[in-house]
Amino acid sequence: MRRLFGGKKEPGPPPPSLTDATDTVNKRTGVLEEKIRGLDKQLLTLKTQIKATRPGPAQNRIKQRALQILKQKRMIEQQRDQLEGMAWNMEQASFAHENIKTAINTSQAMKGGTAALKAEMKNVSIDDIEDNLDDMADLLDMTNEIQEAMARSYGVSDDIDEADLDDELAAIDEQLALDDELGESETPAYLQDEVAAPEAPQPARPISSNEQVDEFGLPMVAN
Numbered sequence: 406m407r408r409l410f411g412g413k414k415e416p417g418p419p420p421p422s423l424t425d426a427t428d429t430v431n432k433r434t435g436v437l438e439e440k441i442r443g444l445d446k447q448l449l450t451l452k453t454q455i456k457a458t459r460p461g462p463a464q465n466r467i468k469q470r471a472l473q474i475l476k477q478k479r480m481i482e483q484q485r486d487q488l489e490g491m492a493w494n495m496e497q498a499s500f501a502h503e504n505i506k507t508a509i510n511t512s513q514a515m516k517g518g519t520a521a522l523k524a525e526m527k528n529v530s531i532d533d534i535e536d537n538l539d540d541m542a543d544l545l546d547m548t549n550e551i552q553e554a555m556a557r558s559y560g561v562s563d564d565i566d567e568a569d570l571d572d573e574l575a576a577i578d579e580q581l582a583l584d585d586e587l588g589e590s591e592t593p594a595y596l597q598d599e600v601a602a603p604e605a606p607q608p609a610r611p612i613s614s615n616e617q618v619d620e621f622g623l624p625m626v627a628n
Contacts, residue, residue: 423499430492437485444478 421429451471458464 423495423502427492427495427499430488430495434485434488434492437481437488440481441478441485444474444481447474448478 448471451467451474454467455464455471458467
């Protein structure tokens with residue numbers, strides 16, 4: 406029956422990735438590079454032999470050998486250049502593939518973040534926020550009023566005008582001028598301390614405990 410209708414084909418091995426294919430091409434390029442270096446060594450040896458050989462059949466044979474090696478080198482270099490071009494194209498394709506994967510992951514992450522933001526925004530009320538801000542503004546105004554009330558001065562007249570200010574400034578100027586006339590050694594009257602009361606006169610001699618004294622603490626004179 407399978408021969409008539411055909412059986413289900415078994416899946417083959419997965420295709421190689423761009424990275425694996427690039428590595429394979431780079432390895433082949435490395436092998437060709439080794440061959441080119443080996444041919445260069447042979448050419449250097451033949452060059453030395455040509456210089457050491459006199460012109461003639463022997464030198465011509467060496468030159469023919471050098472030409473064959475040079476042709477082989479050019480062919481291998483062409484193969485190497487082709488492989489390097491293939492590797493470059495695959496690296497570009499791999500780079501583009503990685504960029505696409507990054508873009509897809511970024512888009513999915515942004516999509517998930519947008520959905521989460523929408524879900525959170527459902528719990529947010531703009532009206533509540535505005536009301537809270539208005540309440541905060543009212544509280545700040547009340548706080549300012551309380552501070553102004555606490556800082557209010559009492560017992561100071563509010564009827565002071567510019568004329569009073571001019572008189573006060575003139576008085577200060579006169580006082581400063583007076584201070585300059587008195588000099589630094591004299592102190593203005595309004596800055597002087599209260600004059601100390603005179604001390605009571607001291608008796609000329611010691612007073613014994615049996616003697617009587619008057620109201621000023623002096624010994625009384627007998628009549």
